[in-house]
Amino acid sequence: MKKAITLVLMAALMLSLAACSSGGDGKAEAVTKDNLKVGVVHIMDLGDQGYTYNHDQGAKKMIAELGLREDQYIPKFNINDTDVAATNAAINELVNEGCQIIFATSFSYGTQVVEAAKAQPGVVFCHATGSDAHFNDLTNLHNYFAKIHQARYLAGIAAGLKTENNHLGYVAAFPYAEVISGYTAFFLGAKSVNPDVYMDVMYADTWGDALKEREIAEALLNRGCDVISQHSDSVSPALAAEAAGKWHVGYNNDMAPAAPNASLISARIDWGIYMTYAVKALLEGQTISVDWGEGLETGAAYLSPLNTAIAAPGTQEAIDAAAARIISGDLKIFSGALKDASGNPAVITNWDGSEVLFTFENENSVFLESDEISAPAFNAIIDGINIVS
């Protein structure tokens, strides 16, 4: 009797294994609109009303634009990007469920995504904010990020025109190029309309700790900053500005509904444009570019509606004019003889500062951000920006 049960169990096990492997073989067949499955590894869930919410909106837009069924989008939420085991498990589950294309939304998934791309040559991997694709010759690995610095530059114009004491503040997540590039663009935008501005920056050392972000925002406001902006995930800096009767420029989501008297404008990313492009290319058998970084010209980076009730007069006109010059290529954001605090030419280095990649030598120096490699690289601290802590 026992032997019979063992045999039955073994048969069942082998059958299930066979079923698994046949599921895996499914990848080999041509990708069609009907059998397509799109997996997305998200760092948080929709409740953040920020980065993940935005990325999920992008996936839903892609589904709608390509006329796919809702069940063809398989999201994995709350996959901590520092948790290697959880990241691997999420990617494996998506592969096993038959996804032909997988998007990973956070920078620190990088190593796991590269490993998975090597192990699963039949699956297309797209990694946001990363730069591994450029340095690998894997044909199924791609990086993408929007030229958000363009939108931040424009949002900076709203701040520069609004400030009454020329003192700006910035709640920054980490001292990484992505963040430095963002706040420098914001500062340069403000400076383009108000040459007297200067800016205090404080790091939170986290992408999202709402209370900490609020405490930092309050400290900046106490220091005298009258317009603050942020590269962090929650709405709490906007709430701090609202409570203090000061102004704010947001990121990821339109923050005006939460802080109607403080939120001037927000810089946003439309992930749907890339996701639609990548999935469409897969369906049509076309190659997906190794690095993708579009900006204002296609709407991949854009602005929430200007809060005209509180913005300085002429803000919309100034933003529109600058936007037109950015789109035409007339205006390059990181250009000219940028200086550091001690008056030397600003330099962009690699991640650990051991190698100088670019020097702003003279008026003709132009650094094209997110052009060749989609991940931001500008990491110079320029004059006028004061890193408080």
Next chain:
Amino acid sequence: MSEVGVVQTIMDFFNAAVLAATPLLLATLGEILTEKSGNLNLGVEGMMYMGAMAGISASWLYEAAMGAAANGLVSVLLAVAGGILAGALGGLIYSVLTVTLRANQNVTGLTLTIFGAGIGNFFGELLGMRAGGYASITDVTKSMFNNIEMPLLSKIPVLGKMLFSHDFVVYMAVIVAVLMTWFLNKTRVGLNLRAVGESPATADAAGINVARYKYLATCVGGGLCGLGGMYISMVRFSGTWVHGCVDGRGWIAVALVIFAAWSPARAMIGALLFGGLSVLRYYMPIKDVATQFYDMVPYIATVVVLVITSIRQGKERAQPKACGINYFREER
């Protein structure tokens, strides 16, 4: 480059420390009361989430129902009651599981943390969805949390702004700390409660209803934790639901209980110190000191205090003896 002077910076720093300290103090007081009954409730974080969510929900739903006729005072009272009741509900769940059903205290507390955080974020976001993005209370209710300028006292230069110009919850937290000191040391009921925490068998023999004391202390303690959560959502986030708003402050409160050596009076100092340390970097930055170092300091301080108290072995400064152990009358 800051255009504010040194005195102003110190005042700003102190006031920021008070804002950071208030939810910590309320939760610490709640946990002290709970542990005095012999219940080691590690679910502080969860109860704070429940209080944060219930406080904002009560206020928001009341405003939605009343429209323009909403009264700020009623709205705030509802928020306070909602926060306390939700936290007390967490305490009640804990008591039923550990006192009546005698489940393991550590496991129950950890479960309560996860449960409370889930419940809080779920209903908080549901509220946000109903409000169409962000759930926010109106300015009428927000203004009730404005700083109360004490007559005459708040006019004292420097000190007036530091000590006599805060929102009502701050004063409430201080009053609760003072009352709890008196209650635990000077009243019969308070002494009975301490007896239950030190030796439930002795208390039982003396005719004290052990279960009732444990239930009441844990529920009231949970209510205080819930009030701390309400302070976070209603004051620190201006009555807007923010995902993950409590984010570990409940655990700091658990550490503070040890730091304060189970004394409500010392909890005030401890909360102010921890609150101050958490915002120190933003007001007194030192170049070249790693930012992560500032984040470590409160915990290093807790470890140092633990080492010192365990060397001194004072009975007054130790955890209640029966804390963490369920009481079985049959095993007496």
